[in-house]
Amino acid sequence: MTCEEFELAGLDLESLRQEDPAHIAAREHLQLCPQCAALHENWQTLRADLHAVGAETQDAGAPPRVEMHLRQEFRTRHKTMRAKRAAVYAGWTLAAAAVVLTAVSWVNWRHETGKGSTPSAVNSPQDVNMNKTTPAGPELGETIVAANDAGEFTLLPGSLPGMLEDATVVRVQMQRGALSALGLTVNEERAADLIQVDLLVGDDGQPKALRLPQTTE
Amino acid sequence: MHIEAQERDDVLLRRSARGDEEAFTELYRRHQAPLYRFALRMSGNVWAAEEIVQDVFMTLIREPKKFDPERGALRSFLYGITRNRVLKHLERTPRESLHEQIDEDGTGQRAMASESLTPAEWAEVGERREQVRAAVLKLPVEFREAVVLCGLEELSYEEAARLLDCPVGTIRSRLHRGRALLLAKLEMLRDAPKRAGASR
Numbered sequence: 544m545t546c547e548e549f550e551l552a553g554l555d556l557e558s559l560r561q562e563d564p565a566h567i568a569a570r571e572h573l574q575l576c577p578q579c580a581a582l583h584e585n586w587q588t589l590r591a592d593l594h595a596v597g598a599e600t601q602d603a604g605a606p607p608r609v610e611m612h613l614r615q616e617f618r619t620r621h622k623t624m625r626a627k628r629a630a631v632y633a634g635w636t637l638a639a640a641a642v643v644l645t646a647v648s649w650v651n652w653r654h655e656t657g658k659g660s661t662p663s664a665v666n667s668p669q670d671v672n673m674n675k676t677t678p679a680g681p682e683l684g685e686t687i688v689a690a691n692d693a694g695e696f697t698l699l700p701g702s703l704p705g706m707l708e709d710a711t712v713v714r715v716q717m718q719r720g721a722l723s724a725l726g727l728t729v730n731e732e733r734a735a736d737l738i739q740v741d742l743l744v745g746d747d748g749q750p751k752a753l754r755l756p757q758t759t760e
Numbered sequence: 761m762h763i764e765a766q767e768r769d770d771v772l773l774r775r776s777a778r779g780d781e782e783a784f785t786e787l788y789r790r791h792q793a794p795l796y797r798f799a800l801r802m803s804g805n806v807w808a809a810e811e812i813v814q815d816v817f818m819t820l821i822r823e824p825k826k827f828d829p830e831r832g833a834l835r836s837f838l839y840g841i842t843r844n845r846v847l848k849h850l851e852r853t854p855r856e857s858l859h860e861q862i863d864e865d866g867t868g869q870r871a872m873a874s875e876s877l878t879p880a881e882w883a884e885v886g887e888r889r890e891q892v893r894a895a896v897l898k899l900p901v902e903f904r905e906a907v908v909l910c911g912l913e914e915l916s917y918e919e920a921a922r923l924l925d926c927p928v929g930t931i932r933s934r935l936h937r938g939r940a941l942l943l944a945k946l947e948m949l950r951d952a953p954k955r956a957g958a959s960r
Contacts, residue, residue, distance in 0.1 A: 551936070585943055590911070592892045593942075597912035599889070600800060604793035605813045613788060613817050614781060620821055621779035 696752035903938030
């Protein structure tokens with residue numbers, strides 16, 4: 544082993560096993576070279592010094608106040624996170640509740656409107672070709688003849704469009720509740736109201752279709 | 761064993777991220793001492809070491825997801841953060857005396873008292889160690905890391921390489937160079953022949 548080789552390998556001499564060829568060669572070189580022996584001694588001294596310096600702080604650790612501070616920070620942080628999470632949950636819950644409430648209200652409103660305006664829906668065609676001679680407020684039970692315009696009429700259950708050709712329009716005043724007898728949905732709260740209805744009466748004397756003229760509004 | 765320890769660290773970190781304070785405390789107690797020693801030996805300042813360790817674990821509290829178990833052990837991850845903090849500290853305050861801080865902490869006196877030396881020998885040994893500490897603190901950072909981990913903490917080359925995330929050969933050469941520089945600084949080569957490796 545040369546001095547240069549010793550310088551490279553000699554630092555780790557102690558970490559090599561006794562029977563290791565590099566260890567044996569280094570030992571032989573140390574016996575032959577006093578300069579490398581001196582260098583090795585210095586290394587040994589330095590190693591011992593480093594060990595001693597290391598031993599001084601061997602058991603050193605962060606003081607307890609660091610742990611206390613960190614735990615405090617941990618608690619604060621996770622408490623804040625929990626509060627934030629709860630706020631987010633509460634926000635979403637409120638939003639969901641608001642959506643559900645709105646939906647229920649809308650459905651109810653639709654339902655109410657649907658019931659209330661069923662007759663109106665039947666009467667949706669706005670252009671009622673009324674006979675101009677029709678009085679505004681006929682007496683109860685009085686019948687009048689209106690224009691025979693089947694296009695505006697709604698077929699009653701069981702009637703066919705072909706049956707309307709020779710039908711006659713008869714305007715009657717009746718209670719709204721009576722419409723249910725003709726198979727129509729009626730708002731029960733307004734069942735007692737008096738309304739005018741144009742009936743399309745067929746040859747057999749049975750109503751085939753009806754409409755609610757605007758004059759009943 | 762190592763894998764088990766890593767798994768346990770993972771589990772603890774996951775629990776800690778969910779707000780389990782016990783898990784966090786266990787993690788802290790498991791890792792704080794070597795990190796503190798590394799920071800102390802690298803910076804030579806107990807206050808800086810304390811601040812650095814606190815900072816490292818604050819990172820773990822704030823951003824636990826930064827640790828990826830696929831990339832290595834939690835210990836290496838924490839060492840990485842500690843190294844960065846130490847380097848930042850060294851950039852701000854280049855050099856400070858280690859021995860005064862250690863004496864203030866009491867650890868220096870404890871080690872000295874354990875040896876049966878005469879007062880004169882104590883003084884000599886104390887002076888010698890002071891010189892060594894000062895010389896270590898004057899080493900360039902990369903050599904200092906190697907000397908601190910392998911010389912003072914007495915880790916194997918493989919462990920040091922894992923913690924510093926570099927090849928074993930790099931650690932070996934840095935340590936070799938660091939020791940040579942230390943010897944030069946301590947003027948131990950005064951009577952020994954000048955060697956290229958030591959004086960480079």
